[in-house]
Amino acid sequence: MLQVDGVAFQRADGARVRHILRDVSFRLGPGQVAAVWGPSGSGKTTLLNLIGGLLRPDAGAIRVVVEGADDRSPEVAVHALSRAERLRYRRRHVGFVFQFLNLLPTLTVEENVLLPLELNGLRDRADEALGRLGPLGIADLARRFPDALSGGEQQRVAIARALAHAPALVLADEPTGNLDADNAVRVADCLWEQVRDARAGLVVATHNERLAERADTVVRLRQ
Ligand SMILES: Nc1ncnc2c1ncn2[C@@H]1O[C@H](COP(=O)(O)OP(=O)(O)OP(=O)(O)O)[C@@H](O)[C@H]1O
Numbered sequence: 001m002l003q004v005d006g007v008a009f010q011r012a013d014g015a016r017v018r019h020i021l022r023d024v025s026f027r028l029g030p031g032q033v034a035a036v037w038g039p040s041g042s043g044k045t046t047l048l049n050l051i052g053g054l055l056r057p058d059a060g061a062i063r064v065v066v067e068g069a070d071d072r073s074p075e076v077a078v079h080a081l082s083r084a085e086r087l088r089y090r091r092r093h094v095g096f097v098f099q100f101l102n103l104l105p106t107l108t109v110e111e112n113v114l115l116p117l118e119l120n121g122l123r124d125r126a127d128e129a130l131g132r133l134g135p136l137g138i139a140d141l142a143r144r145f146p147d148a149l150s151g152g153e154q155q156r157v158a159i160a161r162a163l164a165h166a167p168a169l170v171l172a173d174e175p176t177g178n179l180d181a182d183n184a185v186r187v188a189d190c191l192w193e194q195v196r197d198a199r200a201g202l203v204v205a206t207h208n209e210r211l212a213e214r215a216d217t218v219v220r221l222r223q
């Protein structure tokens with residue numbers, strides 16, 4: 001359901017060109033998880049941003065099956081989309097858990113989680129989306145604003161938000177970075193369950209060995 005072929009990305013660095021990613025390839029089937037593993041600065045966030053259509057690759061192809069994942073399912077060539085098409089693809093089909101979370105400070109927990117449904121005209125799925133606050137251990141926090149939450153609580157809100165609209169692809173950047181071992185397992189269970197049940201795909205950038213061990217495939221990046 002996700003196919004990454006020979007992806008390269010570079011940035012101008014003064015007079016030089018910095019090759020941030022070179023020739024990255026991997027595949028992910030429906031219901032599967034890929035862990036992106038590598039030291040700080042190796043390009044993990046960049047790779048997620050490319051798959052999610054926030055950046056465009058300089059070479060290579062990124063293809064995502066956005067519904068159903070059978071022979072006749074629609075496939076999106078993410079690398080070839082226009083800016084407006086990338087926005088639509090991202091809004092409808094991608095759930096992002098950003099490394100720095102990006103919760104909206106003027107919205108409550110509940111409003112943050114429901115935002116993807118608002119943007120997609122899917123308000124009828126609100127109960128299902130808010131139902132995930134329980135398994136994530138944050139049901140009591142629905143009326144709070146993000147600045148009244150701990151880092152780990154904010155992280156779990158960001159995960160509930162990424163899953164709200166049942167996206168084809170969940171891209172999670174260090175989703176357990178702020179969590180103790182028990183809550184890391186909780187979050188991983190929630191992400192894995194969603195992906196398995198929806199036959200979606202999950203790409204998770206992580207330094208957490210336990211998380212990487214649970215993945216179907218590990219994408220190793222070098223600096
Ligand atoms: N806009 C930019 N211009 C130039 N270089 C950039 C830009 N954005 C990122 N980089 C560089 O690209 C490299 C990869 O960055 P990226 O954020 O993808 O790494 P990462 O693997 O996610 O690191 P971390 O584990 O610290 O989050 C870094 O060396 C970073 O400095």
Ligand SMILES: [Mg+2]
Nearest residue numbers: 044045099173
């Ligand atoms: Mg990063």
